[in-house]
Amino acid sequence: MSEPLLAFFYFFILVTAFVAVFLEDLLSSFIALSVTGVLMATVFALLRAPDVALTQAIINSGLVTSLLLVAYSQTRRTPLPSEECPECPFWLQWPSAALVCTLFAVFLFRGLYSLACVRELGSAPAHFLANTLEETGALNVVAAILLDYRAFDTLGETTVIFTAVSGISLLLAGGRYVHSGRGLSFVVKRGMALLTPFILLYAASILFLGHLTPGGGFQGGSVFATVAILICVVYGTSFEAARISPKTKETLESGGALLFIVVGLSGAAWGTGFLANLSGPFLPGTPGSLFSGGNMLLLNLAVGLKVGAGLSSIFYAMIKILELEGDSWQS
């Protein structure tokens, strides 16, 4: 890895972040924020973290930007009054905030600088790197940590996603569904129809090869959610709701959670503990083949179902209101 290249990317991360903060136009600052996300993904790839780079590119700069744009299009904005408030003196406004933030940056850097030393692997990461193949049968060490060594954490994480989906559905419920947009033009619809199988294939390859190559349930599920979002945008919401009904998404999400729990309990039933992998009823298989790594394929499928269904229902709950008539609804 070359340091000048990294410095170049760091510089542009800061520049795009400044643009995102100080631009008056909200739409442009969202795009600048998305560019920051893509540059961060590139830096992660340069720093030898392919899994994290993939997740950052798909989730943070893809899905979050689309959610931002939906939320932006949903809100009515009366012009904001100027940033100055008349009661408080000028120095108490942005200059004091800038001073506090500069001091914070200096002290944060000083603290981090005292951490700088020759890095060596701790005992746990060294153990993971040395023994993953024998202990789990997987080739991707990050997936092995997420789905074998610390699988209970992943179960908790999917619970967080479930909580977020429930909260959003609760907050945005009550809007009645009146009419749907007709979608985009004929050419875009045909193009989307041709593209969909390939995007699905890409999602499936990320999902099912997660224990061998960078990827896994979170990334693959997010690409599945992207397909649902694209169909929503291109064909209109009612088409999407007819093809993949919200009920189906709910069932898929619950099915993912159930699959995770059942795989975990099968280890407990074997007598070796919740979410036991190779010590439980699962076989290691040939390293490098699709059916290897014990229960990791099943757990990736469970996480993918949960993330894909969850994120697409978040998008659906948000865009549903956009399709409603202006003020005809109350809650």
Place this chain on the structure above:
Amino acid sequence: MAIMSFITVSLLFSLGLFTVLTRRNAFKTVIGLTLMESAVLLLLISWAYIPDGWAPILPLKGGGVDPLLHAFTLTAIVIGACDLALAFAFIMKLNKFERTVDVDVFRRLKG
């Protein structure tokens, strides 16, 4: 290398803090939160990097970088996206009642 990352992380985090402190548009507050989160992710990944280390995909041809921090960062990204989605839902709901995204107007709970 590490010093460069630390400078970027401190600047990015305090830029996000500045945005949260000074901007009154709720969307700008969310942008500030995103920047602070990005700074933390960047710190974790640059801390996981070991010079001449390989990506944690077996078989390794030498020493590897820290896979445990990568797993933590992956978790943090997914949970951060869910948090942001919830924040957008709150903004949309508040906007429905107050017809604005100015955080100074959201004072109904103020005693």
